[in-house]
Amino acid sequence: MDPIRVIRGMRDLLPEQTRWWRWMEQRLDGVMDRYGYAEIRTPVLEHTGLFARSIGQETDIVAKEMYTFADRDGSSLSLRPEGTAAVVRSFIENNLGKKEPLHRLFYRGPMFRHERPQKGRYRQFYQLGAELFGSAHPSADVEIIEVAVGCLQAIGLTDFSLELNTQGCPVCRPGYREQLTAYLREHERQLCTDCRRRLASNPLRVLDCKQAACTAVAEAAPHLLDHACDDCRQQFDQVRAGLEKLGIGGRLNHRMVRGLDYYNRTTFELLAAGLGAQNAVAGGGRYDGLVESMGGIPTPAVGFAAGLDRIVLLLEQQVAEPERPPLLFIAAQPGYWLETLPLLQQLRQAGFTAVNDVRQGSFKSQLKRADRLGARLVLLLGQDEIEQGTVTIKDMQAPSDSERKQWQVERGGLLQEIGGFLER
Numbered sequence: 091m092d093p094i095r096v097i098r099g100m101r102d103l104l105p106e107q108t109r110w111w112r113w114m115e116q117r118l119d120g121v122m123d124r125y126g127y128a129e130i131r132t133p134v135l136e137h138t139g140l141f142a143r144s145i146g147q148e149t150d151i152v153a154k155e156m157y158t159f160a161d162r163d164g165s166s167l168s169l170r171p172e173g174t175a176a177v178v179r180s181f182i183e184n185n186l187g188k189k190e191p192l193h194r195l196f197y198r199g200p201m202f203r204h205e206r207p208q209k210g211r212y213r214q215f216y217q218l219g220a221e222l223f224g225s226a227h228p229s230a231d232v233e234i235i236e237v238a239v240g241c242l243q244a245i246g247l248t249d250f251s252l253e254l255n256t257q258g259c260p261v262c263r264p265g266y267r268e269q270l271t272a273y274l275r276e277h278e279r280q281l282c283t284d285c286r287r288r289l290a291s292n293p294l295r296v297l298d299c300k301q302a303a304c305t306a307v308a309e310a311a312p313h314l315l316d317h318a319c320d321d322c323r324q325q326f327d328q329v330r331a332g333l334e335k336l337g338i339g340g341r342l343n344h345r346m347v348r349g350l351d352y353y354n355r356t357t358f359e360l361l362a363a364g365l366g367a368q369n370a371v372a373g374g375g376r377y378d379g380l381v382e383s384m385g386g387i388p389t390p391a392v393g394f395a396a397g398l399d400r401i402v403l404l405l406e407q408q409v410a411e412p413e414r415p416p417l418l419f420i421a422a423q424p425g426y427w428l429e430t431l432p433l434l435q436q437l438r439q440a441g442f443t444a445v446n447d448v449r450q451g452s453f454k455s456q457l458k459r460a461d462r463l464g465a466r467l468v469l470l471l472g473q474d475e476i477e478q479g480t481v482t483i484k485d486m487q488a489p490s491d492s493e494r495k496q497w498q499v500e501r502g503g504l505l506q507e508i509g510g511f512l513e514r
């Protein structure tokens with residue numbers, strides 16, 4: 091019988107990978123703690139209508155990429171393709187903004203999109219995101235960008251750049267949209283078929299099309315910042331001033347857009363070197379209209395999401411391997427395995443990583459296993475040791491057995507001996 095394989099575009103994270111993930115996640119959680127962001131966990135399944143309403147029925151994500159299926163009662167459910175929609179739903183549903191309008195929330199977990207799989211892009215992928223609800227002030231935008239940058243710095247990534255733009259607001263964007271549409275109509279024949287369609291439905295999306303022909307047209311398109319109202323322009327200047335104060339800087343990218351109406355003002359992306367075309371590792375911006383459009387009380391908000399799969403790829407390329415705790419291996423002469431149990435218990439209670447050979451083969455095979463597992467120390471329990479109340483410690487550092495030092499210690503002084511030895 092053929093064994094069943096993992097679903098295309100999805101993958102297992104094996105111990106060689108999860109140690110990177112766990113190392114990274116600990117540090118990222120630490121960043122969230124330091125900035126006062128509290129974790130929110132929402133289900134991976136939601137009513138399809140949530141995403142149609144928040145992300146937009148017309149978007150590629152909702153129209154083509156969601157895992158959508160009928161529940162047993164016939165209602166339409168979807169696996170979440172991103173994190174913000176559910177956080178906003180929960181924010182509204184749980185009345186979080188009622189007593190205190192200001193909330194700092196973060197989430198971390200798997201998202202699902204039926205895209206063409208490639209390096210760094212999977213159909214189940216992982217995101218970390220933060221959302222700051224309740225402030226329209228530029229200091230909130232600056233904070234969110236600072237948190238995103240802080241996440242990359244906390245895991246030792248330094249080779250990345252920040253790009254910024256403004257999306258304007260309901261006051262100034264319609265005028266810009268007209269200008270842009272008029273310009274794009276003049277160049278319609280150069281655009282790809284997708285963009286010709288977008289021209290009517292969502293002309294701003296033409297600006298970030300990756301097709302070479304469209305890029306050329308987009309380069310010369312009118313800039314939103316030149317058509318922004320005074321409020322939007324001031325907001326953007328303040329955000330840039332804040333980032334300047336923090337030494338973060340950032341480059342203006344006129345072509346970075348979000349196509350949907352509730353996105354407004356600040357948008358940003360963090361781009362990393364070493365990933366080729368898929369170089370955006372985090373992105374976000376302001377979405378002051380979303381909470382209200384989803385049925386909540388009007389609540390300004392700004393947030394970002396980071397793609398953890400790509401970030402792990404960078405870590406593996408650029409950052410020194412996370413250290414493993416030293417492994418202690420208990421080897422006992424056959425027949426004495428019961429004696430290993432209280433010793434293991436004692437070591438683990440003291441915080442050491444300790445295992446024995448649960449196959450309990452010959453003494454020799456136990457030592458071989460200790461070698462394969464990369465044990466730092468082997469603790470030997472033979473008849474002599476058990477009769478004398480001692481343990482023999484074997485230092486596995488040297489590559490060959492003849493060079494490996496070993497010495498005997500009293501059971502009572504074992505923890506201290508190991509602690510002292512490992513610190514050296």
Ligand SMILES: [Zn+2]
Nearest residue numbers: 259262319322
């Ligand atoms: Zn405006």
Ligand SMILES: [Zn+2]
Nearest residue numbers: 282285299304
């Ligand atoms: Zn195009």
